[in-house]
Amino acid sequence: MTAFMVNELLGGYNVLKHSVKNDFDLAYLAENGIPKIAIQHLADSAGLELKDVISLLPVTPRNLQRYEDKDLLSNVVSDHLIALADLFSVGTRVLGKEYFLDWMNSKILALGNVKPMQFLRTHAGIELIKTELGRIEHGIFA
Numbered sequence: 001m002t003a004f005m006v007n008e009l010l011g012g013y014n015v016l017k018h019s020v021k022n023d024f025d026l027a028y029l030a031e032n033g034i035p036k037i038a039i040q041h042l043a044d045s046a047g048l049e050l051k052d053v054i055s056l057l058p059v060t061p062r063n064l065q066r067y068e069d070k071d072l073l074s075n076v077v078s079d080h081l082i083a084l085a086d087l088f089s090v091g092t093r094v095l096g097k098e099y100f101l102d103w104m105n106s107k108i109l110a111l112g113n114v115k116p117m118q119f120l121r122t123h124a125g126i127e128l129i130k131t132e133l134g135r136i137e138h139g140i141f142a
Contacts, residue, residue, distance in 0.1 A: 005089035006082060010034065011041035030079040033072030036064065038081060046088045047101055056084060056120045083126050090130055094137045108132070 007013075007020035015038050018029055043053040054061050059077045067073070073081065091100040107113045110132060119125030 002086070002089050002093075005093075006085040009042050009045040009085040009088060010038040010081070015041055026082050030082050031075050032078075033075060034078040034081055035070050036067040036073055037069040038073075039064075040069075042081065042085055042088070047097060052117075053084070056117075057081065058121075080123070083123055084120060087120070087126050087130055087133075090133055094133045110135075 003020050003022050003026055006026060007016065010016060013019055015035055016029060017035070018025065020026060020029070039053055039057070040050055042048075043050045046053070051061070054064060057064075057077055058080055059073070072078075088100075091104070094100070095103055104116045107115055111119070111128075116129045116132070119129050
């Protein structure tokens with residue numbers, strides 16, 4: 001996990017109110033909660049609509065409406081948000097931002113002709129997509 005890139009995608013110190021230097025800091029944030037506004041920062045950084053990012057999180061949009069921007073999300077939602085930010089940092093590094101977004105919304109043969117975006121609601125799905133990105137990075141297009 002690239003802690004620096006995840007930190008940037010989630011809004012950095014100004015949003016997280018915690019210095020992120022390594023994976024231990026990310027684990028601390030996942031356990032203690034990330035401010036709701038970090039969702040908007042991830043959407044903006046990744047080039048996605050806010051509603052699309054919210055649809056990937058283990059929380060209902062209605063429940064999120066009850067939170068103020070500075071309120072901390074649960075550890076489950078925070079952990080998932082960190083995992084998504086990590087995936088987007090890997091995808092951007094491997095494919096570049098624009099191509100990565102196109103790839104995420106295209107049916108991929110290696111994924112059973114399913115769009116990668118459809119796997120992002122679970123950690124297992126996120127890891128599956130990261131594995132596929134690793135194959136692409138190393139020239140394995142099976």
